[in-house]
Amino acid sequence: MDYFETQINQWADWEAVRNNATIFAPLIKQIYSSENEMYKSPETVADETAAVFSVGLTQIVIFPPSHVMPTARERYQTERFSLTRMKRLKVTAPEMRHAGFIFDAYQFYYVIYQPLAGVCLADFATTAEPLAKSTLGRQIGTALNQINGETGSFNHIDARKEADAADWTILGSDFKAEREALLDQHPVATTDFVHGQLTGTNLVVTSGQVGFQHFVDARQAPRQTELVPLIFDAFQGDSDFLTGLKATLSSADLALDLMLGLLWRADGPAYIQQLMGSKPVTLATVQAAVTTLVTHHD
Secondary structure, eight states: OSSSOOOOHHHHHHHHHTTTTHHHHHHHHHHHTTTOOOOOEEEEEOHHHSSEEEEEEEEEEEEOTTTOOOOOHHHHHHHHHHHHHHHHHHHOOEEEEEEEEEESSSSOOOEEEEEOEEEEHHHHHHHHHHHHHHHHHHHHHHHHHHSBBBHHHHHHTHHHHHHTSOOGGGGGHHHHHHHHHHHHHSSOOOEEEEEEEOOOOEEEOSSSSSOOOOOOOOOEOOGGGGHHHHHIIIIIOOHHHHHHHHHHOOOHHHHHHHHHHHSSTTTTTHHHHHHTTEEEEEEEEHHHHHHHHTTTTT
C-alpha cells in the first residue's frame, strides 16, 4: 500500500495538498520510522514550493515529484550540498540529520534537519535598535566572506545566460546595450557559492551568530548577486544594517558590486524598477541611485 494516497497529475494538484499535514502524515511517519527518528504529528510550515512540516524538534522538507517539477531532484541535491557546506564552514545553518528519497505512490526526495532557533531578520528589524542592526550587519558581512567562496559545479544554472534572457528593454531602448558594455568592463568570478535569496525570512537572528536557511536556489554565480536581495529585501536599504555590512564585507566598492549584482540577475529589471520608481531610468541614473543608497550614511 502507498502511504501517500492523493493523486498528483499536475502542479495544481501539488499546490492543493502540499500544506496538508493530514495527507502527508502517513508518509512522514514511515520516513521517520526508516530513519529511526522520533515521530510526532506534523505541523505545516510555510514554503513557496515544497511541503515542509515541523515534526517534534525537527523539520522535514518534501520535494514535489519530478513529473510536476522536473528540477525537484536538483533542488534536493542543492539543499543537501549547501547544508553540508555550511557545516564545514562552521556557518550557522539548520543541521541536516537525514537526506534521501522514498519510493511510494511517487518518488519523494526529502531532507530532515534541526531548524534554527531564533527570529527571522524581517521580524527583528521592526523593533531593533540601530546598534543591534549594525552588529547584525557586521555578522552578515563576516559570514558572506566565508559563504561566497569558490565552489565546484552544482545546481547547473548558467547565471549569465539566465540574466541575459531577462527583458532589459523594459528599462529603455539603450539599457540592454549599456548593461552589456558595463559587464564587459568589469569581469567577475562566476564560480562563487551564492545563496541567491537572502531575504528577511531566510536570515535568522539567533542567540549566537546570524543564521542562514532555505538553500534550494543556491548556485554558482558572481558573489555580487548575493547583495541584491540582501540590501533591497532583507535590509530594505536600512543605513544601520549597511554600516555594519560595509565594516566587515570584503568589497572594494560596494556600490559597484551592488550595481553588477543587479545586472547579473534575471530579476534585475524588477529590482531596478523598484529602486527607481517613477524616476527616469538609464544606466547612469541607476548607478547614481545605487551609489546614494549605499553611501548616504557615510
